[in-house]
Amino acid sequence: MFENRSCVMLSCWAVRIALAASFLSAVADRFGAWGPPGGAGVAWGSLEKYEAYAAKLNWFLTPALVSPVAWIATTAEVLIAVGLLVGWRLKWVAFAAAVLLTAFATAMVVALGPKPPLDYSVFSAAAAAYLLSASAAAGGGSNNLTAADEVALKAREYE
Numbered sequence: 001m002f003e004n005r006s007c008v009m010l011s012c013w014a015v016r017i018a019l020a021a022s023f024l025s026a027v028a029d030r031f032g033a034w035g036p037p038g039g040a041g042v043a044w045g046s047l048e049k050y051e052a053y054a055a056k057l058n059w060f061l062t063p064a065l066v067s068p069v070a071w072i073a074t075t076a077e078v079l080i081a082v083g084l085l086v087g088w089r090l091k092w093v094a095f096a097a098a099v100l101l102t103a104f105a106t107a108m109v110v111a112l113g114p115k116p117p118l119d120y121s122v123f124s125a126a127a128a129a130y131l132l133s134a135s136a137a138a139g140g141g142s143n144n145l146t147a148a149d150e151v152a153l154k155a156r157e158y159e
Contacts, residue, residue, distance in 0.1 A: 008135060015132045016084045019097055019125060023081040027074055050074075057107040076100055091136040098129035 028034060029043050030050040037045035044050040047070075054070040055061070061069060080100065083093035105122040117123060 012132055012135055015128050016087070016090075016094075019094075019129055019132070020081040020084040022125060023077040023084075023097075027077050027081075030074060057104075057111045059111055073100070073104075091133050094129050094133035094136055098126050098133055101126035101129055 025034070026043070029045065030047055032045050035042040035045055037049045039045060044053060051067055051070045054073070055063070055066045058066060058069055076096070077100070080093055080097045083089065084097065101122055105117040105126055108117040108120075108122060
């Protein structure tokens with residue numbers, strides 16, 4: 001049915017899309033794209049609510065540092081999502097995603113306890129990002145090619 005290389009390539013592409021969509025959805029929520037604060041399925045709904053949550057997770061920071069840290073995390077999430085979607089330096093972008101998710105999960109555990117990061121699958125997402133990075137490093141994922149490029153290359157093998 002599927003060759004191992006094809007399965008790995010398709011799985012890596014699925015992980016890239018899932019992680020990128022998750023990062024972009026979280027960023028969209030901060031800007032109210034999913035609805036106002038308190039709306040159904042809305043985590044924050046505004047930058048103010050997001051910064052209050054960032055302050056809770058980063059309780060050890062002075063109030064003056066909370067907003068810059070929140071913006072750094074938001075910027076990192078957008079850049080990582082774009083990198084995952086285009087496949088640029090995939091090994092390193094996926095590793096950056098894994099480190100960011102691990103830091104987020106750790107902050108959640110310390111500030112909120114173990115249940116929230118487990119409920120929101122933050123550890124699972126981090127593990128998927130680490131696996132994607134390892135797969136890209138081993139040549140299993142697409143390092144610098146988009147999935148469409150790899151599918152085209154794969155199709156040429158059968159000609």
